[in-house]
Amino acid sequence: MKGKGGIVRLIVGCALSAVCLYFVFRNIKFEEVGRALATFHWPYLIVGILSLAIGYTARIFRWKLLLEASGPKVTTAACASPFLASIALNNVLPFRLGDVVRALVFPAALGVTKTGATATLVLERLVDLLTLLMCLAVAASFFPKGALPASVVDIVIVLAVLGSAALLSLILFTGLIVRLVRWFATRLQPKAPEKLISVLHAIADLVEALQSISRMRTIIAALAISFVAWAGELGLYLALMQGIGMVFSLPGGLLLMSMATIATLVPSSPGYVGPYHLAAFTAAHLMGGSATQAMTLAVLCHLGVWLPTTIAGATVMLFHRNLFNAARNQASRDASGDQA
Template sequence: MSARRLLTLALGLAMAAGFVWLIARETDGAALRAAFAEARAGWIGLGVLCFLAGYSARVARWRAMLALENPALTWGRCMGPFMISMAVNNVLPFRAGDALRAFAFSGRLGVGTGRVLATLVVERLLDLLTILGILGLALWLTGLDAGGLLGVGAAALVAAALAVALALLLPGVFEPLARGGAGLVARLAPGPGARLREESDRIFALLRRLARGAVMARLMLWSALAWGLEGCVFLCAALALPGMAAPEAAWLALPVGTLATLLPSTPGYVGTFDYFAAEAVQLFGEPQAVAAAFAILTHTMLYFPPLAVGGIALLLRPLPKGAAARAASQSPLP
């Protein structure tokens, strides 16, 4: 493992430990156990169903992008690689599942590795745009100011959303900037610079194709459906806890907790997600123990279903021998 990866892993572990310590320090253990003891199984079960429906929409969105290169690709053929990659991301560092999806499954999908990598970047942009939209809507409807919690103001959030929307709808606006950046890197490090230029060209080629006609609109609708259903997971977790007086707080916890996963952390985002999701709920006046119980319950409902589904998919159709190792060695991801 490179020194850079070791440093990144150490920083993630330290951040996770710090946020777990903050939660433990601020939360009364007896009150937390009492909140969990009252949890209603019916709402938890409904939340898991919402999770599965939401990820079905994510698979459909990914299939729509891959179909530009392989129109015969079905939802079923995409589901296994997608869920396996999510499961791997939850247990291994450096988003190893993304590398697996691109390098180990490209042959099974009938789509080139470069194109699969490009779809992962577009996925991130679509997710970021949707999350920023949900955050803006939640803040507008509630009248809350989450600037202190997020560390940025409303203007910065609007600017970020506009930039992402422009990248998706008018990719030509940013392409010269990307080329210039890749050229600068190439002057300092010719090898990585050439690779960055190649990947950048693939991403913008895909964005240009997706921006034509109604394709991008359909992808945005799939994203809205996927994240709306994930929001229902948060809402079901809130409704499962009788002590939570403001279940609508779940709709603010969704974007705040999700954006917190951008911070260095462990696989599965232990600590970072939980701390900020709980803090968002406390803006509605929820007690610390109830807020912590909500965050931990939500995290559990998001963490274990992909492990189960991805594990079953891997058992039904194992990877070729050595595929995982080859993916890890070839991954361009940090």
């Protein structure tokens, strides 16, 4: 049934991607897009990829900071391989399975716990979402009233409130949540299935790990590094806008990056094809770009973000086999211990 459920979700995701692509392509003349790509100023792409590399270096350093806050000492260089590999897997597998691999498979290669790695991933995603929402709010403030769809503004407000509440809860209430979950597990233990008790203890362990990394100083540092990371990615979007001849606009770049990235949260086909393109296309239109420019920019932005990170992650996995071997060896040792 799990297999069937996965297939159904994949079919639904692909169907959603197809619908998004229909709305993007329905009024596009592909020969004009081809001419726009032919006249693209390719040196801007080099500048953009270098800026993207700076952004991902900041992300790797942020993960190292969060891992160290949870206990073990790790180096930035050691964190680079599993981080880039997980991004590449996210790019080619559905349902962000690369994140699952980073949380449950790669910790063995780093000598960290799965619970700690999962906690850092949760905090990472929350901080990234808040950073993007701030970027989107700043961008929206530069546009005339009514220029952005009301639905977009409403979604930003709702997500900002929920994200801020979740982050505040991590700071203030994680200890209370841990005590409540463990108390509940203790009360249920005599009569509840063992698997349910194990799940409750796992949840308590995860929240406890989140508590250890959600100190105010750590969160402020993570937010500061996140702005550096997204500034690096913003450089790619701005460079590509310049490359196709659009007017340089910092608010426009923020709008484009924020909308396109938040769209990747929508379940879709592997590689975020469809929702990403529709969001980037819409943002480019809101900036005053023609349909041809908007389509060209959407394609270039997707390739500019997707291709370098996929190549980097695939290269890492090819030359660092220990990423997976360490997990297999750990599983074998655990199995031997259980048998003993």
